[in-house]
Amino acid sequence: MNTLDQAHCDACRADAPQVPEAELAGLLRQIPDWRIEVRDGVMQLERTFRCADFARALALANAVGAAAEAEGHHPALLVEWGALTVTWWTHKIRGLHRNDFIMAARTDALAATCEGIQ
Numbered sequence: 053m054n055t056l057d058q059a060h061c062d063a064c065r066a067d068a069p070q071v072p073e074a075e076l077a078g079l080l081r082q083i084p085d086w087r088i089e090v091r092d093g094v095m096q097l098e099r100t101f102r103c104a105d106f107a108r109a110l111a112l113a114n115a116v117g118a119a120a121e122a123e124g125h126h127p128a129l130l131v132e133w134g135a136l137t138v139t140w141w142t143h144k145i146r147g148l149h150r151n152d153f154i155m156a157a158r159t160d161a162l163a164a165t166c167e168g169i170q
């Protein structure tokens with residue numbers, strides 16, 4: 053079975069189902085460094101990466117942005133000196149889709165290739 057970071061996003065439709073509660077725990081176990089945030093009733097996946105400086109936070113943001121463009125699924129990115137906060141959710145369904153877990157795993161894989169990122 054494909055691991056999450058090797059999977060690709062489905063084109064997400066407005067009537068796509070959110071990840072069922074029963075599947076959340078299993079998916080979260082594959083991205084243990086991410087946390088669930090709920091904002092305006094919308095469940096989101098979020099992780100802050102410690103970076104050596106602003107340039108490395110920006111470099112990781114650009115790498116995640118390129119992956120997002122390739123997959124047609126986009127995060128919120130907060131770039132700060134020394135940190136990048138990445139937040140994934142599916143706007144169309146105002147919640148979490150499997151795509152968000154795929155892209156969180158892909159974000160971890162990208163961060164692992166960037167030096168100066170923890």
Ligand SMILES: C[C@H](O)[C@H](O)[C@H]1CNC2=NC(N)=NC(=O)C2=N1
Nearest residue numbers: 124125126127141142143144145
């Ligand atoms: C038209 C475009 O493909 C869609 O609006 C995509 C773009 N990227 C997206 N990204 C995220 N996170 N959620 C979406 O619903 C979404 N929709």
